[in-house]
Amino acid sequence: xxxxxxxxxxxxxxxxxxxxxxxxxxxxxxxxxxxxxxxxxxxxxxxxxxxxxxxxxxxxxxxxxxxxxxxxxxxxxxxxxxxxxxxxxxxxxxxxxxxxxxxxxxxxxxxxxxxxxxxxxxxxxxxxx
Amino acid sequence: xxxxxxxxxxxxxxxxxxxxxxxxxxxxxxxxxxxxxxxxxxxxxxxxxxxxxxxxxxxxxxxxxxxxxxxxxxxxxxxxxxxxxxxxxxxxxxxxxxxxxxxxxxxxxxxxxxxxxxxxxxxxxxxxx
Amino acid sequence: xxxxxxxxxxxxxxxxxxxxxxxxxxxxxxxxxxxxxxxxxxxxxxxxxxxxxxxxxxxxxxxxxxxxxxxxxxxxxxxxxxxxxxxxxxxxxxxxxxxxxxxxxxxxxxxxxxxxxxxxxxxxxxxxx
Amino acid sequence: xxxxxxxxxxxxxxxxxxxxxxxxxxxxxxxxxxxxxxxxxxxxxxxxxxxxxxxxxxxxxxxxxxxxxxxxxxxxxxxxxxxxxxxxxxxxxxxxxxxxxxxxxxxxxxxxxxxxxxxxxxxxxxxxx
DNA sequence: GTGGTCTAGACCACG
DNA sequence: GTGGTCTAGACCACG
Numbered sequence: 205x206x207x208x209x210x211x212x213x214x215x216x217x218x219x220x221x222x223x224x225x226x227x228x229x230x231x232x233x234x235x236x237x238x239x240x241x242x243x244x245x246x247x248x249x250x251x252x253x254x255x256x257x258x259x260x261x262x263x264x265x266x267x268x269x270x271x272x273x274x275x276x277x278x279x280x281x282x283x284x285x286x287x288x289x290x291x292x293x294x295x296x297x298x299x300x301x302x303x304x305x306x307x308x309x310x311x312x313x314x315x316x317x318x319x320x321x322x323x324x325x326x327x328x329x330x331x332x333x
Numbered sequence: 334x335x336x337x338x339x340x341x342x343x344x345x346x347x348x349x350x351x352x353x354x355x356x357x358x359x360x361x362x363x364x365x366x367x368x369x370x371x372x373x374x375x376x377x378x379x380x381x382x383x384x385x386x387x388x389x390x391x392x393x394x395x396x397x398x399x400x401x402x403x404x405x406x407x408x409x410x411x412x413x414x415x416x417x418x419x420x421x422x423x424x425x426x427x428x429x430x431x432x433x434x435x436x437x438x439x440x441x442x443x444x445x446x447x448x449x450x451x452x453x454x455x456x457x458x459x460x461x462x
Numbered sequence: 463x464x465x466x467x468x469x470x471x472x473x474x475x476x477x478x479x480x481x482x483x484x485x486x487x488x489x490x491x492x493x494x495x496x497x498x499x500x501x502x503x504x505x506x507x508x509x510x511x512x513x514x515x516x517x518x519x520x521x522x523x524x525x526x527x528x529x530x531x532x533x534x535x536x537x538x539x540x541x542x543x544x545x546x547x548x549x550x551x552x553x554x555x556x557x558x559x560x561x562x563x564x565x566x567x568x569x570x571x572x573x574x575x576x577x578x579x580x581x582x583x584x585x586x587x588x589x590x591x
Numbered sequence: 592x593x594x595x596x597x598x599x600x601x602x603x604x605x606x607x608x609x610x611x612x613x614x615x616x617x618x619x620x621x622x623x624x625x626x627x628x629x630x631x632x633x634x635x636x637x638x639x640x641x642x643x644x645x646x647x648x649x650x651x652x653x654x655x656x657x658x659x660x661x662x663x664x665x666x667x668x669x670x671x672x673x674x675x676x677x678x679x680x681x682x683x684x685x686x687x688x689x690x691x692x693x694x695x696x697x698x699x700x701x702x703x704x705x706x707x708x709x710x711x712x713x714x715x716x717x718x719x720x
Numbered sequence: 721g722t723g724g725t726c727t728a729g730a731c732c733a734c735g
Numbered sequence: 736g737t738g739g740t741c742t743a744g745a746c747c748a749c750g
Contacts (some may be wrong), residue, residue, distance in 0.1 A: 305359035563617035
Protein backbone atom coordinates (compact mmCIF):
# COMPACT_ATOMS: atom_id res chain seq x y z
CA UNK A 205 0.00 0.00 0.00
CA UNK A 206 1.35 3.36 -0.99
CA UNK A 207 1.12 6.07 1.62
CA UNK A 208 2.03 9.64 0.84
CA UNK A 209 2.13 12.29 3.50
CA UNK A 210 1.91 15.98 2.84
CA UNK A 211 4.59 17.35 5.11
CA UNK A 212 3.57 20.97 4.72
CA UNK A 213 -0.16 20.39 4.92
CA UNK A 214 -2.49 21.59 7.62
CA UNK A 215 -3.56 18.10 8.59
CA UNK A 216 -1.26 16.59 11.24
CA UNK A 217 0.90 13.74 10.00
CA UNK A 218 -0.56 11.17 12.38
CA UNK A 219 -4.03 12.09 11.22
CA UNK A 220 -3.09 11.86 7.55
CA UNK A 221 -1.65 8.45 8.27
CA UNK A 222 -4.77 7.34 10.10
CA UNK A 223 -6.96 8.63 7.25
CA UNK A 224 -5.00 6.79 4.58
CA UNK A 225 -5.15 3.52 6.48
CA UNK A 226 -8.90 3.91 6.93
CA UNK A 227 -9.26 4.46 3.19
CA UNK A 228 -6.96 1.50 2.59
CA UNK A 229 -9.27 -0.69 4.63
CA UNK A 230 -12.40 0.62 2.96
CA UNK A 231 -11.02 0.12 -0.54
CA UNK A 232 -9.82 -3.38 0.24
CA UNK A 233 -6.16 -2.57 -0.26
CA UNK A 234 -5.83 -3.65 3.34
CA UNK A 235 -7.85 -6.76 4.04
CA UNK A 236 -9.42 -7.78 7.34
CA UNK A 237 -6.91 -9.55 9.55
CA UNK A 238 -4.06 -8.35 7.35
CA UNK A 239 -0.93 -7.57 9.30
CA UNK A 240 0.25 -3.97 9.31
CA UNK A 241 3.92 -2.98 9.31
CA UNK A 242 5.51 -2.46 12.70
CA UNK A 243 5.57 1.06 14.04
CA UNK A 244 9.31 1.17 13.60
CA UNK A 245 9.19 -0.16 10.04
CA UNK A 246 6.46 2.17 8.86
CA UNK A 247 8.11 5.15 10.50
CA UNK A 248 11.31 4.39 8.69
CA UNK A 249 9.57 3.87 5.35
CA UNK A 250 7.73 7.17 5.65
CA UNK A 251 10.63 9.06 7.13
CA UNK A 252 8.67 10.21 10.13
CA UNK A 253 9.04 9.93 13.86
CA UNK A 254 7.97 6.62 15.41
CA UNK A 255 5.82 8.64 17.75
CA UNK A 256 3.77 9.79 14.77
CA UNK A 257 3.04 6.25 13.64
CA UNK A 258 2.39 5.22 17.21
CA UNK A 259 -0.20 7.93 17.57
CA UNK A 260 -1.93 6.91 14.35
CA UNK A 261 -2.05 3.26 15.39
CA UNK A 262 -3.37 4.14 18.83
CA UNK A 263 -6.11 6.22 17.24
CA UNK A 264 -7.05 3.46 14.80
CA UNK A 265 -7.13 0.95 17.65
CA UNK A 266 -9.33 3.19 19.73
CA UNK A 267 -11.70 3.57 16.81
CA UNK A 268 -11.81 -0.18 16.30
CA UNK A 269 -10.23 -0.22 12.84
CA UNK A 270 -7.24 -2.27 13.95
CA UNK A 271 -6.33 -4.55 16.81
CA UNK A 272 -2.94 -4.53 18.46
CA UNK A 273 -1.55 -7.75 19.77
CA UNK A 274 1.69 -7.60 21.67
CA UNK A 275 2.92 -10.80 20.06
CA UNK A 276 1.78 -10.32 16.49
CA UNK A 277 1.75 -6.54 16.17
CA UNK A 278 -1.07 -4.59 14.55
CA UNK A 279 -3.58 -6.02 12.11
CA UNK A 280 -6.80 -4.91 10.48
CA UNK A 281 -9.89 -5.73 12.53
CA UNK A 282 -12.32 -8.38 11.42
CA UNK A 283 -15.53 -6.88 10.09
CA UNK A 284 -17.73 -5.86 13.01
CA UNK A 285 -21.20 -7.20 13.53
CA UNK A 286 -23.46 -5.41 11.14
CA UNK A 287 -24.89 -2.35 12.83
CA UNK A 288 -28.61 -2.44 12.22
CA UNK A 289 -28.94 1.26 12.85
CA UNK A 290 -26.49 2.29 10.16
CA UNK A 291 -26.26 5.80 11.44
CA UNK A 292 -23.30 8.10 11.07
CA UNK A 293 -21.53 9.11 14.23
CA UNK A 294 -22.30 12.66 15.36
CA UNK A 295 -18.85 13.74 14.28
CA UNK A 296 -19.18 12.25 10.79
CA UNK A 297 -22.69 13.64 10.43
CA UNK A 298 -21.40 17.08 11.32
CA UNK A 299 -18.59 16.85 8.80
CA UNK A 300 -21.01 15.68 6.14
CA UNK A 301 -23.32 18.58 6.89
CA UNK A 302 -20.47 21.02 6.40
CA UNK A 303 -19.50 19.45 3.09
CA UNK A 304 -23.07 19.50 1.84
CA UNK A 305 -23.46 23.12 2.94
CA UNK A 306 -20.46 24.13 0.88
CA UNK A 307 -21.62 22.06 -2.06
CA UNK A 308 -25.09 23.60 -1.88
CA UNK A 309 -23.72 27.15 -1.88
CA UNK A 310 -21.77 26.20 -4.97
CA UNK A 311 -25.02 25.20 -6.65
CA UNK A 312 -24.71 21.44 -6.41
CA UNK A 313 -28.08 19.77 -5.97
CA UNK A 314 -28.78 16.39 -4.36
CA UNK A 315 -28.81 14.51 -7.65
CA UNK A 316 -25.47 15.98 -8.68
CA UNK A 317 -24.09 15.24 -5.25
CA UNK A 318 -25.17 11.64 -5.55
CA UNK A 319 -23.42 11.33 -8.88
CA UNK A 320 -20.28 12.70 -7.24
CA UNK A 321 -20.50 10.13 -4.45
CA UNK A 322 -21.11 7.17 -6.76
CA UNK A 323 -17.56 6.75 -8.12
CA UNK A 324 -16.15 7.13 -4.63
CA UNK A 325 -18.44 4.40 -3.32
CA UNK A 326 -17.47 2.23 -6.28
CA UNK A 327 -13.92 2.12 -4.95
CA UNK A 328 -15.04 0.95 -1.51
CA UNK A 329 -15.15 -2.84 -1.64
CA UNK A 330 -15.14 -3.43 2.07
CA UNK A 331 -18.46 -4.68 3.36
CA UNK A 332 -21.48 -4.04 1.34
CA UNK A 333 -20.48 -5.93 -1.77
CA UNK B 334 -28.63 33.21 14.27
CA UNK B 335 -27.48 31.07 17.15
CA UNK B 336 -23.80 30.26 17.25
CA UNK B 337 -22.35 27.93 19.83
CA UNK B 338 -18.64 27.36 20.17
CA UNK B 339 -17.09 24.33 21.75
CA UNK B 340 -14.34 25.85 23.85
CA UNK B 341 -12.69 22.56 24.69
CA UNK B 342 -12.95 21.04 21.24
CA UNK B 343 -10.13 20.22 18.89
CA UNK B 344 -11.40 22.54 16.18
CA UNK B 345 -10.03 26.07 16.58
CA UNK B 346 -12.59 28.65 17.58
CA UNK B 347 -12.13 30.75 14.46
CA UNK B 348 -12.70 27.66 12.34
CA UNK B 349 -15.82 26.65 14.26
CA UNK B 350 -17.10 30.15 13.75
CA UNK B 351 -16.33 30.01 10.04
CA UNK B 352 -18.06 26.65 9.72
CA UNK B 353 -21.21 27.78 11.46
CA UNK B 354 -21.49 30.87 9.31
CA UNK B 355 -21.06 28.77 6.17
CA UNK B 356 -23.86 26.52 7.33
CA UNK B 357 -25.91 29.57 8.22
CA UNK B 358 -25.54 30.83 4.67
CA UNK B 359 -26.34 27.45 3.14
CA UNK B 360 -29.45 26.98 5.24
CA UNK B 361 -30.71 30.46 4.50
CA UNK B 362 -30.53 31.62 8.10
CA UNK B 363 -28.14 34.18 6.72
CA UNK B 364 -29.39 35.61 3.45
CA UNK B 365 -27.31 36.97 0.62
CA UNK B 366 -26.35 40.60 1.24
CA UNK B 367 -27.42 40.29 4.87
CA UNK B 368 -25.24 42.24 7.23
CA UNK B 369 -23.20 40.25 9.69
CA UNK B 370 -22.56 41.46 13.24
CA UNK B 371 -19.52 43.64 13.67
CA UNK B 372 -16.33 41.98 14.76
CA UNK B 373 -16.59 43.61 18.16
CA UNK B 374 -20.23 42.76 18.65
CA UNK B 375 -19.90 39.12 17.72
CA UNK B 376 -16.78 38.76 19.83
CA UNK B 377 -18.64 40.12 22.80
CA UNK B 378 -21.70 37.96 22.20
CA UNK B 379 -19.60 34.82 21.92
CA UNK B 380 -17.22 35.76 24.70
CA UNK B 381 -14.16 35.47 22.53
CA UNK B 382 -11.45 37.85 21.44
CA UNK B 383 -11.99 40.22 18.53
CA UNK B 384 -8.99 38.73 16.76
CA UNK B 385 -10.67 35.34 16.75
CA UNK B 386 -13.71 36.76 14.99
CA UNK B 387 -11.43 38.80 12.78
CA UNK B 388 -9.64 35.67 11.65
CA UNK B 389 -12.91 33.90 10.90
CA UNK B 390 -14.17 36.86 8.86
CA UNK B 391 -10.86 37.12 6.98
CA UNK B 392 -11.09 33.43 6.12
CA UNK B 393 -14.69 33.73 4.95
CA UNK B 394 -13.75 36.76 2.88
CA UNK B 395 -10.86 34.93 1.28
CA UNK B 396 -13.15 32.04 0.43
CA UNK B 397 -15.69 34.37 -1.10
CA UNK B 398 -18.53 33.67 1.33
CA UNK B 399 -18.66 37.22 2.61
CA UNK B 400 -17.53 40.62 1.47
CA UNK B 401 -16.06 43.16 3.82
CA UNK B 402 -16.90 46.72 3.00
CA UNK B 403 -15.02 49.38 4.89
CA UNK B 404 -18.14 51.45 4.93
CA UNK B 405 -20.66 48.99 6.25
CA UNK B 406 -18.78 46.07 7.69
CA UNK B 407 -19.21 42.46 6.62
CA UNK B 408 -22.11 41.01 4.71
CA UNK B 409 -22.99 37.75 2.99
CA UNK B 410 -21.86 37.60 -0.62
CA UNK B 411 -24.34 37.65 -3.44
CA UNK B 412 -24.73 34.21 -5.01
CA UNK B 413 -21.87 33.55 -7.42
CA UNK B 414 -22.40 32.88 -11.06
CA UNK B 415 -23.52 29.30 -11.39
CA UNK B 416 -20.51 27.12 -12.04
CA UNK B 417 -21.40 24.86 -14.96
CA UNK B 418 -18.81 22.30 -13.93
CA UNK B 419 -20.24 21.76 -10.46
CA UNK B 420 -17.23 19.87 -9.24
CA UNK B 421 -16.11 19.70 -5.65
CA UNK B 422 -12.83 21.30 -4.79
CA UNK B 423 -9.98 18.80 -4.29
CA UNK B 424 -10.11 19.44 -0.58
CA UNK B 425 -13.84 18.84 -0.31
CA UNK B 426 -13.59 15.76 -2.52
CA UNK B 427 -10.92 14.35 -0.25
CA UNK B 428 -12.98 14.99 2.85
CA UNK B 429 -15.97 13.36 1.21
CA UNK B 430 -13.92 10.32 0.28
CA UNK B 431 -12.85 9.92 3.88
CA UNK B 432 -16.40 10.15 5.14
CA UNK B 433 -17.62 7.62 2.60
CA UNK B 434 -14.77 5.28 3.47
CA UNK B 435 -15.78 5.32 7.12
CA UNK B 436 -19.43 4.90 6.21
CA UNK B 437 -18.63 1.96 3.95
CA UNK B 438 -16.67 0.17 6.65
CA UNK B 439 -19.67 0.61 8.90
CA UNK B 440 -21.80 -1.17 6.32
CA UNK B 441 -23.58 1.83 4.86
CA UNK B 442 -24.26 1.36 1.17
CA UNK B 443 -24.81 4.11 -1.43
CA UNK B 444 -28.58 4.01 -1.11
CA UNK B 445 -28.44 4.32 2.65
CA UNK B 446 -25.89 7.10 2.33
CA UNK B 447 -28.15 8.96 -0.01
CA UNK B 448 -31.00 8.68 2.46
CA UNK B 449 -28.69 10.12 5.10
CA UNK B 450 -27.80 13.06 2.86
CA UNK B 451 -31.37 13.83 1.89
CA UNK B 452 -32.52 15.47 5.14
CA UNK B 453 -29.32 17.49 5.29
CA UNK B 454 -29.85 18.77 1.78
CA UNK B 455 -33.45 19.53 2.64
CA UNK B 456 -32.21 22.13 5.12
CA UNK B 457 -30.07 23.87 2.52
CA UNK B 458 -32.25 26.47 0.90
CA UNK B 459 -29.47 28.50 -0.58
CA UNK B 460 -29.36 28.20 -4.35
CA UNK B 461 -30.93 25.21 -5.89
CA UNK B 462 -34.49 25.79 -4.70
CA UNK C 463 -14.27 58.94 -17.71
CA UNK C 464 -15.48 55.76 -16.12
CA UNK C 465 -14.35 55.12 -12.57
CA UNK C 466 -15.09 51.88 -10.84
CA UNK C 467 -14.28 51.34 -7.20
CA UNK C 468 -13.91 47.96 -5.59
CA UNK C 469 -15.78 48.44 -2.35
CA UNK C 470 -14.59 45.23 -0.78
CA UNK C 471 -10.99 45.52 -1.91
CA UNK C 472 -7.95 45.95 0.25
CA UNK C 473 -6.99 49.25 -1.33
CA UNK C 474 -8.66 52.22 0.40
CA UNK C 475 -11.31 53.94 -1.67
CA UNK C 476 -9.54 57.28 -1.76
CA UNK C 477 -6.41 55.56 -3.00
CA UNK C 478 -8.27 53.67 -5.69
CA UNK C 479 -9.79 56.94 -6.79
CA UNK C 480 -6.41 58.67 -6.84
CA UNK C 481 -4.93 55.77 -8.83
CA UNK C 482 -7.64 55.81 -11.44
CA UNK C 483 -7.33 59.53 -11.96
CA UNK C 484 -3.57 59.20 -12.37
CA UNK C 485 -4.12 56.52 -14.99
CA UNK C 486 -6.75 58.70 -16.61
CA UNK C 487 -4.21 61.49 -16.93
CA UNK C 488 -1.50 59.20 -18.24
CA UNK C 489 -3.75 57.63 -20.85
CA UNK C 490 -5.03 60.99 -22.01
CA UNK C 491 -8.62 60.36 -20.98
CA UNK C 492 -8.11 63.37 -18.78
CA UNK C 493 -6.26 66.11 -20.60
CA UNK C 494 -4.01 68.75 -19.09
CA UNK C 495 -6.04 71.70 -17.78
CA UNK C 496 -9.23 69.65 -18.04
CA UNK C 497 -11.69 70.40 -15.30
CA UNK C 498 -12.46 67.65 -12.85
CA UNK C 499 -15.91 67.14 -11.31
CA UNK C 500 -16.54 68.87 -8.02
CA UNK C 501 -15.95 66.86 -4.89
CA UNK C 502 -19.64 66.79 -4.20
CA UNK C 503 -20.56 65.75 -7.72
CA UNK C 504 -18.01 62.96 -7.97
CA UNK C 505 -18.92 61.66 -4.53
CA UNK C 506 -22.53 61.46 -5.54
CA UNK C 507 -21.75 59.76 -8.84
CA UNK C 508 -19.61 57.16 -7.15
CA UNK C 509 -21.85 56.75 -4.15
CA UNK C 510 -19.09 57.46 -1.67
CA UNK C 511 -18.53 59.92 1.10
CA UNK C 512 -17.41 63.41 0.05
CA UNK C 513 -14.55 63.00 2.50
CA UNK C 514 -13.23 60.15 0.36
CA UNK C 515 -13.13 62.26 -2.78
CA UNK C 516 -11.70 65.14 -0.83
CA UNK C 517 -8.87 62.98 0.38
CA UNK C 518 -8.12 61.74 -3.12
CA UNK C 519 -8.07 65.29 -4.53
CA UNK C 520 -5.84 66.50 -1.71
CA UNK C 521 -3.42 63.69 -2.40
CA UNK C 522 -3.38 64.37 -6.15
CA UNK C 523 -2.80 68.05 -5.47
CA UNK C 524 0.05 67.32 -3.12
CA UNK C 525 1.63 65.09 -5.73
CA UNK C 526 1.24 67.77 -8.38
CA UNK C 527 -1.15 65.89 -10.63
CA UNK C 528 -3.92 68.42 -10.22
CA UNK C 529 -4.29 72.01 -9.16
CA UNK C 530 -7.14 73.25 -7.03
CA UNK C 531 -8.46 76.70 -7.56
CA UNK C 532 -11.08 77.96 -5.17
CA UNK C 533 -12.95 79.68 -7.95
CA UNK C 534 -12.72 77.10 -10.71
CA UNK C 535 -12.42 73.88 -8.75
CA UNK C 536 -9.93 71.15 -9.57
CA UNK C 537 -8.27 70.63 -12.90
CA UNK C 538 -5.48 68.53 -14.34
CA UNK C 539 -2.06 70.15 -14.06
CA UNK C 540 -0.24 71.43 -17.07
CA UNK C 541 2.66 69.17 -18.02
CA UNK C 542 5.59 69.92 -15.75
CA UNK C 543 8.96 71.03 -17.00
CA UNK C 544 10.69 67.98 -18.38
CA UNK C 545 12.78 66.39 -15.65
CA UNK C 546 16.21 65.79 -17.14
CA UNK C 547 17.02 63.15 -14.53
CA UNK C 548 14.07 60.94 -15.38
CA UNK C 549 14.51 58.90 -12.26
CA UNK C 550 11.77 57.10 -10.41
CA UNK C 551 10.94 58.30 -6.93
CA UNK C 552 12.28 56.05 -4.17
CA UNK C 553 8.78 54.82 -3.47
CA UNK C 554 8.09 53.94 -7.10
CA UNK C 555 11.50 52.32 -7.45
CA UNK C 556 10.78 50.18 -4.42
CA UNK C 557 7.40 49.12 -5.77
CA UNK C 558 8.98 48.29 -9.10
CA UNK C 559 11.64 46.20 -7.41
CA UNK C 560 8.98 44.19 -5.62
CA UNK C 561 7.06 43.59 -8.83
CA UNK C 562 10.20 42.51 -10.67
CA UNK C 563 11.17 40.21 -7.80
CA UNK C 564 7.84 38.44 -8.01
CA UNK C 565 8.03 38.27 -11.77
CA UNK C 566 11.55 36.84 -11.62
CA UNK C 567 10.53 34.11 -9.17
CA UNK C 568 7.79 33.22 -11.60
CA UNK C 569 10.41 32.76 -14.30
CA UNK C 570 9.82 35.95 -16.26
CA UNK C 571 13.05 37.25 -17.77
CA UNK C 572 13.83 40.86 -18.72
CA UNK C 573 12.86 40.42 -22.36
CA UNK C 574 9.52 38.91 -21.42
CA UNK C 575 8.99 41.65 -18.88
CA UNK C 576 9.63 44.27 -21.50
CA UNK C 577 7.08 42.68 -23.79
CA UNK C 578 4.59 42.82 -20.93
CA UNK C 579 5.29 46.52 -20.37
CA UNK C 580 5.00 47.47 -24.04
CA UNK C 581 1.20 47.28 -24.42
CA UNK C 582 0.78 49.18 -21.16
CA UNK C 583 3.05 51.94 -22.36
CA UNK C 584 1.18 51.99 -25.65
CA UNK C 585 -1.91 53.18 -23.79
CA UNK C 586 -0.07 56.06 -22.15
CA UNK C 587 -0.36 58.99 -24.51
CA UNK C 588 0.54 61.66 -22.04
CA UNK C 589 3.94 63.15 -22.68
CA UNK C 590 6.41 61.19 -24.58
CA UNK C 591 4.49 60.92 -27.86
CA UNK D 592 19.90 38.36 5.51
CA UNK D 593 19.35 41.86 6.74
CA UNK D 594 15.78 42.90 7.30
CA UNK D 595 14.83 46.41 8.24
CA UNK D 596 11.31 47.39 9.12
CA UNK D 597 9.95 50.89 8.94
CA UNK D 598 7.98 51.15 12.15
CA UNK D 599 6.30 54.40 11.28
CA UNK D 600 5.52 53.57 7.65
CA UNK D 601 2.15 53.08 6.10
CA UNK D 602 2.88 49.51 5.06
CA UNK D 603 1.96 47.03 7.82
CA UNK D 604 4.90 45.33 9.46
CA UNK D 605 3.86 41.85 8.42
CA UNK D 606 3.60 43.03 4.82
CA UNK D 607 7.01 44.72 4.90
CA UNK D 608 8.41 41.50 6.25
CA UNK D 609 6.71 39.47 3.53
CA UNK D 610 8.00 41.85 0.85
CA UNK D 611 11.58 41.70 2.05
CA UNK D 612 11.56 37.93 2.16
CA UNK D 613 10.16 37.78 -1.38
CA UNK D 614 12.96 40.05 -2.53
CA UNK D 615 15.44 37.94 -0.59
CA UNK D 616 14.28 34.87 -2.48
CA UNK D 617 14.36 36.60 -5.83
CA UNK D 618 17.85 37.98 -5.30
CA UNK D 619 19.19 34.64 -4.14
CA UNK D 620 20.04 35.84 -0.64
CA UNK D 621 17.60 33.16 0.42
CA UNK D 622 18.09 30.00 -1.56
CA UNK D 623 15.45 27.40 -2.40
CA UNK D 624 15.02 24.94 0.46
CA UNK D 625 16.94 27.24 2.79
CA UNK D 626 15.62 27.25 6.31
CA UNK D 627 14.11 30.47 7.56
CA UNK D 628 14.51 31.64 11.15
CA UNK D 629 11.87 30.41 13.55
CA UNK D 630 8.95 32.66 14.21
CA UNK D 631 10.21 33.33 17.72
CA UNK D 632 13.76 34.00 16.66
CA UNK D 633 12.89 36.38 13.87
CA UNK D 634 10.39 38.19 16.08
CA UNK D 635 13.07 38.70 18.69
CA UNK D 636 15.67 39.82 16.17
CA UNK D 637 13.30 42.35 14.65
CA UNK D 638 11.80 43.45 17.92
CA UNK D 639 8.25 42.65 16.88
CA UNK D 640 5.60 40.32 18.15
CA UNK D 641 5.58 36.67 17.17
CA UNK D 642 2.11 37.07 15.70
CA UNK D 643 3.43 39.65 13.27
CA UNK D 644 6.04 37.21 11.98
CA UNK D 645 3.45 34.46 12.06
CA UNK D 646 1.17 36.44 9.81
CA UNK D 647 3.97 37.15 7.36
CA UNK D 648 4.90 33.46 7.23
CA UNK D 649 1.27 32.43 6.78
CA UNK D 650 0.97 34.85 3.89
CA UNK D 651 4.15 33.63 2.25
CA UNK D 652 2.98 30.06 2.69
CA UNK D 653 -0.37 30.82 1.13
CA UNK D 654 1.36 32.45 -1.82
CA UNK D 655 3.61 29.45 -2.26
CA UNK D 656 6.90 31.21 -1.53
CA UNK D 657 7.67 29.10 1.51
CA UNK D 658 6.58 25.79 2.92
CA UNK D 659 5.99 25.26 6.61
CA UNK D 660 6.87 21.84 7.87
CA UNK D 661 5.78 21.01 11.38
CA UNK D 662 8.99 19.09 11.84
CA UNK D 663 11.54 21.63 10.73
CA UNK D 664 9.82 24.98 10.59
CA UNK D 665 9.67 27.21 7.53
CA UNK D 666 11.85 27.00 4.45
CA UNK D 667 11.98 28.54 1.00
CA UNK D 668 9.95 26.63 -1.56
CA UNK D 669 11.65 24.71 -4.33
CA UNK D 670 11.32 26.49 -7.67
CA UNK D 671 7.89 25.84 -9.16
CA UNK D 672 7.39 24.16 -12.48
CA UNK D 673 8.08 26.73 -15.15
CA UNK D 674 4.84 28.38 -16.15
CA UNK D 675 4.74 28.41 -19.96
CA UNK D 676 2.29 31.30 -20.01
CA UNK D 677 4.51 33.64 -18.03
CA UNK D 678 1.77 36.13 -17.42
CA UNK D 679 1.60 38.51 -14.50
CA UNK D 680 -1.21 37.99 -12.05
CA UNK D 681 -4.03 40.53 -12.42
CA UNK D 682 -2.92 42.19 -9.22
CA UNK D 683 0.69 42.53 -10.33
CA UNK D 684 -0.38 43.70 -13.78
CA UNK D 685 -2.51 46.40 -12.20
CA UNK D 686 0.32 47.57 -9.99
CA UNK D 687 2.65 47.66 -12.96
CA UNK D 688 0.16 49.71 -14.94
CA UNK D 689 0.01 52.25 -12.15
CA UNK D 690 3.78 52.51 -11.97
CA UNK D 691 4.07 52.94 -15.72
CA UNK D 692 1.34 55.58 -15.69
CA UNK D 693 3.26 57.62 -13.15
CA UNK D 694 6.50 57.12 -15.02
CA UNK D 695 4.90 58.19 -18.29
CA UNK D 696 3.53 61.39 -16.78
CA UNK D 697 7.02 62.13 -15.56
CA UNK D 698 8.26 61.86 -19.13
CA UNK D 699 9.88 58.43 -18.93
CA UNK D 700 9.57 56.58 -22.21
CA UNK D 701 9.68 52.79 -22.73
CA UNK D 702 13.39 52.73 -23.52
CA UNK D 703 14.23 54.71 -20.40
CA UNK D 704 11.93 52.51 -18.36
CA UNK D 705 13.68 49.44 -19.64
CA UNK D 706 17.04 50.89 -18.64
CA UNK D 707 15.61 51.49 -15.16
CA UNK D 708 14.44 47.89 -14.91
CA UNK D 709 17.69 46.38 -16.12
CA UNK D 710 19.78 46.89 -12.97
CA UNK D 711 16.92 45.62 -10.82
CA UNK D 712 16.64 42.49 -12.90
CA UNK D 713 20.39 42.07 -12.71
CA UNK D 714 20.07 41.55 -8.97
CA UNK D 715 17.49 38.80 -9.36
CA UNK D 716 19.39 35.58 -9.65
CA UNK D 717 16.53 33.30 -8.86
CA UNK D 718 15.41 31.32 -11.87
CA UNK D 719 16.32 32.66 -15.23
CA UNK D 720 20.08 32.58 -14.81
C1' DG E 721 11.62 23.08 20.00
C1' DT E 722 8.31 24.34 16.48
C1' DG E 723 4.27 26.81 14.64
C1' DG E 724 -0.78 27.58 15.82
C1' DT E 725 -4.12 29.58 18.62
C1' DC E 726 -5.98 32.64 21.87
C1' DT E 727 -6.55 36.51 25.25
C1' DA E 728 -6.95 41.41 26.91
C1' DG E 729 -6.14 45.48 25.58
C1' DA E 730 -4.74 49.18 22.57
C1' DC E 731 -4.23 52.40 18.62
C1' DC E 732 -5.08 53.66 13.94
C1' DA E 733 -6.78 54.25 9.07
C1' DC E 734 -10.86 54.58 6.77
C1' DG E 735 -15.14 56.58 5.80
C1' DG F 736 -18.26 53.26 14.23
C1' DT F 737 -15.87 49.91 11.43
C1' DG F 738 -12.20 46.50 10.45
C1' DG F 739 -6.99 46.16 10.51
C1' DT F 740 -2.92 45.90 13.00
C1' DC F 741 -0.02 45.21 16.80
C1' DT F 742 1.73 44.03 21.53
C1' DA F 743 2.96 41.05 25.60
C1' DG F 744 2.18 37.06 27.19
C1' DA F 745 0.39 32.45 27.42
C1' DC F 746 -0.84 27.58 26.43
C1' DC F 747 -1.12 23.74 23.37
C1' DA F 748 -0.66 20.26 19.56
C1' DC F 749 2.71 18.28 16.96
C1' DG F 750 6.75 15.70 16.31
